[in-house]
Amino acid sequence: MPSPTPAGHRHETDYDRRRLRQWLAGEARADGVSRRRLLTLLAATATAAGTALGAPPPAHAAGTPIVKPLPPEWFIQRGTNAETRWEALRGTGRHTPNELFFVRNHTSTPVLDADDWRLRLWGSGLRGTPGEDRPVEFGYDDLRALPSVTRTAFVECAGNGRSYYTTQQGETVSGTSWTLGAIGVARWRGVRLADVLRRAGLSPHAVDVQPRGLDAEYVSGGENLGRVRRPLPLSKALHDVLLAYEMNGEPLPYDHGYPVRVLVPSWVGIASIKWVGDIEVSAQPLFSPWNTTFYRLFGPSHPDGGSAPLTRQTTKSAFELASGATFTAGRRHVLHGRSWSGAGAVARVDVSTDGGAHWRPARLHDRPRHGTWTRWSLDWRPDAPGATQLLARATDTTGRTQPDIAVPNTQGYLFDAAVRHPVSVV
16 A cells, blocks of 8 residues: 655655755755745645644645646646746756656656565566566565665656747647756666666576556557556666666655656656566567557658667757746846757757857856766847847767757657747847
8 A cells, every 4th residue: 555655755854844944044045945945845844744644645736647846937737747947947956956857757646655665577588487476576675775876867758849840840740748848867876777687587588678667557549558668678778777766865756756766878768667666577579559659750751660669869958048038138148058968978069149140159067978968058248139049059979969950750759959949138
């Protein structure tokens, strides 16, 4: 049965209470807490007080299947999902705070108990071919007792930027109309999937592994597709994939996979299964709707029957700025943004303040690193009032540069063109 207060979340509650006391005492700035976060801290503290008294599990945010608060100045709600507003990330540092991290859900966030959780490994790719009815099992404490790894990495939905296929290129695509806020970077801690697979008895004949989540079964077009699951080739699973149980130094929040999730660095977000409950290890290739019907490229520019299943993310850039922001003519302004790529580290960012007519190199604020974003800035002194468009264009260490036009596909995945960001000068 789900538990109202998983033990691992108790220290999160204590931290929230300390932050709230600091805010009330006027010391919040020293702890990096702005006053606009008061509602979130109050909500966290109220939830903690209720669960400590044996109250029901925390209610999902009003009208959503998401647990954490979704203040409108931080998030755009999109059905079962929540997109982070880029202006809310201004000044947050390299890692996205957990409370600001976007949420991609197929159904509703499950509230699970780590004490009851088990990870079950089974299939023809293990020695002795354990079946689904007699798996090799690991408990939460079993995982935490294994050698841990900490890694900074982004998680990004494959459809991030999808809306620009329509608004910028005039293409009709299906799926959630994300702008650029379906990404976050966190410091993840967990165990190597490779270590768990080997302890489970990995066979030399294994070729694929398929993690499956513990969220509700997903129904699409009237068809029950089962729980979210997506195969990984064994080569990737053994390379850099984690079973993560911490996010930015805290136990995973409910919305981000508590108690354990898969983290597949640099790949499309669907590969990083949340609330993982079992992993099939197979000596034959595996298939699910999430690597056949979805998360492949279909359309006139792609092979008949679709592309191979999506793996690495594309290169993108975003301004830490609201759409339609206003600037004063004749004054110096500093534009801030972030760029990232699934293929390599971001080595250069060029910015245009006149709709793409002229470009200047931005100043990079981070040493380029694979698997995360690079923060950058550019000074701008607009001369005259009027409307203009800002653009940012990144180049990664593999030589890949964002194009002017993204190659379309029917489901709107992997948009990578430089995005036109409208602003006004007054």
